[in-house]
Amino acid sequence: xxxxxxxxxxxxxxxxxxxxxxxxxxxxxxxxxxxxxxxxxxxxxxxxxxxxxxxxxxxxxxxxxxxxxxxxxxxxxxxxxxxxxxxxxxxxxxxxxxxxxxxxxxxxxxxxxxxxxxxxxxxxxxxxxxxxxxxxxxxxxxxxxxxxxxxxxxxxxxxxxxxxxxxxxxxxxxxxxxxxxxxxxxxxxxxxxxxxxxxxxxxxxxxxxxxxxxxxx
Numbered sequence: 001x002x003x004x005x006x007x008x009x010x011x012x013x014x015x016x017x018x019x020x021x022x023x024x025x026x027x028x029x030x031x032x033x034x035x036x037x038x039x040x041x042x043x044x045x046x047x048x049x050x051x052x053x054x055x056x057x058x059x060x061x062x063x064x065x066x067x068x069x070x071x072x073x074x075x076x077x078x079x080x081x082x083x084x085x086x087x088x089x090x091x092x093x094x095x096x097x098x099x100x101x102x103x104x105x106x107x108x109x110x111x112x113x114x115x116x117x118x119x120x121x122x123x124x125x126x127x128x129x130x131x132x133x134x135x136x137x138x139x140x141x142x143x144x145x146x147x148x149x150x151x152x153x154x155x156x157x158x159x160x161x162x163x164x165x166x167x168x169x170x171x172x173x174x175x176x177x178x179x180x181x182x183x184x185x186x187x188x189x190x191x192x193x194x195x196x197x198x199x200x201x202x203x204x205x206x207x208x209x210x211x212x213x214x215x216x217x
Contacts, residue, residue, distance in 0.1 A: 001103040003053040003124050005045060006094055009038055009110040011064035024192035025214050033210060037113035040206060042072055044116040051117040058082055058094050088155035095152055104148045111188035114206060132173060132180040151178065
């Protein structure tokens, strides 16, 4: 069976996405930044003819399907929707809907726009010997999770968007005698200072483009 990467995202509507970032740059700009993040992830993965895995988009707003397809040039057959509202239920439902059709599944968010196929290939290789792989975020959570078989207990009763998310998840895995691997930390983009810090180390010029967009009048 093939492997799968799933992007979990919202449609870039002002007032509904990147609300923490919007406190620094206002809501219309934050929606534009969300759109650029999604486009970059799709360019590096969905439209990448060299990838060896399937790529699907889980859109949180079913009513925005046509808007998303038109804006991002995606295929409706590559889109699906979560069955719940709570984040842990959403993540659980994504794996339940996909893992029976694939060997390994990676779930990502749109907050780290430079993720690419080479990084995913490394993670798929690690999953040959581990139950889970995580990329930790610098805010103590995690921004990406891999799973080689359905073990959704890692999402249950976790209070997300807190500093204890990863530690609680790790404790669950250890109590269930499962194995996991950590890959280098990355910064997920929540506030404007995150963009400034990423621009300092970004060799692709992507974040310079983001700053230029923010500074547009």
